[in-house]
Amino acid sequence: MLIKASTPAAHSSPQKILFVTNNLSQAELAVFSALKSKFEFLIYINNVHKEYSFQTDYILPANVKMTSDYKSVIMLTSIFSAVITTVGHISPVLNEKFSAIIKACIACGLPIIEVPHGLYQWGFNFSDDSQFVNTASNTHGAGYPVPTFANFQISWFDNDSVGYPRHREERIRKINDIEVPIYTVITTNTNWYMYGFDEQRVLAQSIFEYARSRPSELFIWCHHSAELSQMNLLNNMLGAKPPNIFRYGHDKDIYFHSMDTTEDVIEHAAAGITTISTCLLDFELHKVPTAVFWCEGLSAVSDSMTHATTFQSPEEILKLEFTAPITGKLKPFDCESFDRQILSAIETPAPTNMSQRIFLYS
Structure with a gap:
C-alpha cells in the first residue's frame, strides 16, 4: 500500500x-x-x-x-x-x-x-x-x-x-486447476415462490431416488441459502437424503479449498441436476450434462430455452440421458x-x- x-x-x-x-x-x-x-x-x-x-x-x-x-x-x-x-x-x-x-x-x-x-x-x-x-x-x-x-x-x-x-478468457483466481473427485452437482432455489410444496416434494423425491440408484457416485448439493428456512419443505426433507448426497460449504458436509461459489462447483462437475436459475448459464458455459426440473409455474421460462433435458418426476429422471443446456441467452x-x-x-x-x-x- x-x-x-x-x-x-x-x-x-x-x-x-x-x-x-x-x-x-x-x-x-x-x-x-x-x-x-x-x-x-x-x-x-x-x-x-x-x-x-x-x-x-x-x-x-x-x-x-x-x-x-x-x-x-x-x-x-x-x-x-x-x-x-x-x-x-x-x-x-x-x-x-x-x-x-x-x-x-x-x-x-x-x-x-x-x-x-x-x-x-x-x-x-x-x-x-x-x-x-x-x-x-x-x-x-x-x-x-x-x-x-x-x-x-x-x-x-x-x-x-x-x-x-x-x-471471458481472463481468470481472476490464483488457483484454477483444482483436483476434485468425480461428482454430480445439484443446484436448487426452491425458496422461490414459483415452487409449491407439491413441486418441492417431487423434486426432492426425484433427486433422492436418482442418488439411491447410483450408490457408488458422489452428489454435491449447492442449495440457495434461503432454502434453509423452516418454511421450506425441501429443508425439512434433508434428513431423509441418501448418504451419498452431501451439502456443500465450509460449514456443511463437504468443501473443497478455494471453491467458494456455486459457480466453482458447477465448473468442476461431471454432471448436474438443477432448477431454473442463473446456474443454467454456468452449466451451459462449461458444457456440463444437466437435468433441468420442469414445473408448471416456470413452464414459459423453461420452454423458452433453446435446448434442455427436463424431468417432472422420479420416473423421468431415472431414464434421462443428461445433456448440456442451451439457454439462448449466453453471450461473451x-x-x-x-x-x-x-x-x-x-x-x-x-x-x-x-x-x-x-x-x-x-
Whole structure:
C-alpha cells in the first residue's frame, strides 16, 4: 500500500464507479465486469469474511478496490460518478447496510444503474400473476411487474446486452486447476415462490431416488441459502437424503479449498441436476450434462430455452440421458459495450424515478 499526498478537492481520472453487491458470487461478477474497464471501481461486498476471500484467493485488477465496510462507502459516496447495483427493486428483505448505501447514493443524486444478479428477476425480465401479493413470501408473488428504483439498466441477455461477465478468457483466481473427485452437482432455489410444496416434494423425491440408484457416485448439493428456512419443505426433507448426497460449504458436509461459489462447483462437475436459475448459464458455459426440473409455474421460462433435458418426476429422471443446456441467452462479455453504457448513464440526465423517493422513506 502506498500513501499519496493530495488535497481534499483533488479530482483524479478515471471516473470512479461504486458497485454494490449482496454476496460473494455477485462480487465476483463485479470483478469480472470491471476487468479491463476504463473506469475505476469500488466494489462493496456485505460480508467481511468474503472480503478476506478476495484478499487470499483472487488477483484483483489494478482498477478495482474492495470493501465490506458500508460506513466507508457512505463516507465516499460523493466521489463516485455512478453506482451499479445487483438489486434494483425495493424489497422487504433487502439488507439494511445495502439499503443505507443506496439511500446515500440517491441523496447525492448519483445515476443508479441496475445489472442483473440472476438470469430471471423482478424489475428486469420477470413478472407473475399471483392473486395473493406478498413480496417477502416464499409462497406468494408480486402480482404485477415490479418497478426498479434504478435510472438505467444494463442487461446480460437482451438485444442490447453486454454478455455474461463470467464468459471471458481472463481468470481472476490464483488457483484454477483444482483436483476434485468425480461428482454430480445439484443446484436448487426452491425458496422461490414459483415452487409449491407439491413441486418441492417431487423434486426432492426425484433427486433422492436418482442418488439411491447410483450408490457408488458422489452428489454435491449447492442449495440457495434461503432454502434453509423452516418454511421450506425441501429443508425439512434433508434428513431423509441418501448418504451419498452431501451439502456443500465450509460449514456443511463437504468443501473443497478455494471453491467458494456455486459457480466453482458447477465448473468442476461431471454432471448436474438443477432448477431454473442463473446456474443454467454456468452449466451451459462449461458444457456440463444437466437435468433441468420442469414445473408448471416456470413452464414459459423453461420452454423458452433453446435446448434442455427436463424431468417432472422420479420416473423421468431415472431414464434421462443428461445433456448440456442451451439457454439462448449466453453471450461473451463485451467490456467496451459495458463501458459505453456506463458512460451513457453518466452523461444522460437521469429520468425521474418515483421509486427512489419511496426508497428514501422505506
